[in-house]
Amino acid sequence: MLIFLLSSSGHKPHLNMNLLLFLFVFLGGNSGVGKDTAVSMAMRGARVIIACRDLDKAEKAVREIKFKSHSLNVFHMELDLANLRSVREFCKNFIQREKRLDILINNAAMPGVLDCTDDNFSMCFGVNHLGHFLLTNLLLPRLRECAPSRVVTLTCSSYKYQKLDFQDLNYNLLPFFTYCRSKLANIYFSQELARITEGKGVTSYAVHPGFVQSSWTCHYSVLFRMLMQVIMWMFFVSSEIGAQTVIYCAVSDEAAKHSGGYFVDCRPATLRPFARDAGVAKKLWEASERLVKLV
Template sequence: MYFLYTIIASLAVFFILKWLKKRRYCTDLRRLDGKTILITGGNSGIGKETAIALAMRGARVIIACRDSDKAEKAVREIKLKSHSLNVLYMELDLANLSSVRDFCKSFLQREKKLDILVNNAGMPGVLEWTDNNFSMCFGVNHLGHFLLTNLLLPRLKECAPSRVITLTCSSYKYQKLDFQDLNYNQLPFFTYCRSKLANIYFSQEVARITEGKGVTSYAVHPGKRSFVQSGWTCHYSILFRMLVQVIMWMFFVPCEIGAQTVIYCAVSDEAAKHSGGYFIDCRPATLRPFARDAAVAKKLWEASERLVNLA
């Protein structure tokens, strides 16, 4: 009898894990020949899988990250897996606003097109500070991408129809923004949640200010019932990484699956009808009411302009 219970329990665990890992795939086979795509943090995780998929569709893919050695290795792997030579790397450190400005200046000089911007790079909840004295989560996840998008927005408008895709997380629902302390950096998880909520407001405001100008904007959560096996654990100790890797192997979905909704928002005509929307599993999803507040989104945009000295 004990043996039978063991088998039943094992089967139950197996099917639960299978259910947790079940995901939609992007079935839209649209080609992207002639398109130029910029992906921040495209050297690993979801960003790299997105780069592979979009390069396979014929796009010119530029991955932007700060570690040149990792980037060059990733470019070789992306080229090999996508069978495309039209993949390159540009240096960008989102934790340094001067680096963001230098990157945009160089990009606009070198690249005459930008059809899709994927704001993928992100930091987990770490109690660290950027070079400009912002909390690492808020500075990288929101402010760095905020400045980057604004400086590249004229090129996106020139290449319309174009798209801005910003990765967020369902953990946004556990916090609200405090405009008296946007630079909150006390409890790591709450810091991360606030930065992901800021990503959602940012995506909505991009959609609002570009309405009628050919630019659409999407906020993407790459998982639904579970999270994605990305490389965020590299910011923690070896022991913590080993523990989390086991948990991720059991319950989290592979980055290839996590990238599907990003790919969907990059190519789908149906997605284009929902500019400013929030997407999970290749379809629009409903946000909590407080995350749909247009007044808060505008207030955050104006505050971010001041923080990054954007005239």
């Protein structure tokens, strides 16, 4: 099926859109930036596939997205980013089932929790970086076949509070710092992906959606959840607002000129100097290849 996405500039990019979108599956798959992005993409005519480990939440999200977007072209597939075998199985099934992949939005995330994935990586590093890293690499041939295509990876401005330690990439001691490192890894990943795919029709963007009201506090105590609900209500933006920069990088003609860029509020933003180090980005890519056994 030939489907067009309407860009924010009002032009129709000539892309046959099959949008693979990751909801915040670990933070409540039926809400958040992911669902609002999916609604917007479905309204633009995209075929939307959400990937989620909780099939009940995925089915509920699909129903809600269909209802809000007035589109029946929304589907889900099972995927657990905390399990690399699940990532490989998902990619195998996806490639067998789907002939196109035009936009991949890496939106799943874990907050800072002291827990481990099924492959014994810290949950933050394993899900937020390694899961997306393996998935994107396995789907990269299909993205290249469908060029021009895009990869949008969500990150957070909290990247600025930590640097990577290559002696301990799997850092899992202080939850907030663990989260910050995983978000910095997302930025390096997006930059190196842009370098690797330069001239091959695939562009890459890192997006900070802002501090968004969501259900990420479900992993913490009741008292902490109550406190954060008040803070989020007072200072955080809605998920609909948070989704706008993700949507912009997915469909805007202007964004296409800034592959490897970091976006905030629908415009390129300046990173701290250490987060623009191409040598570190390449080193992380090579280390990640070894960790997920791509080499």
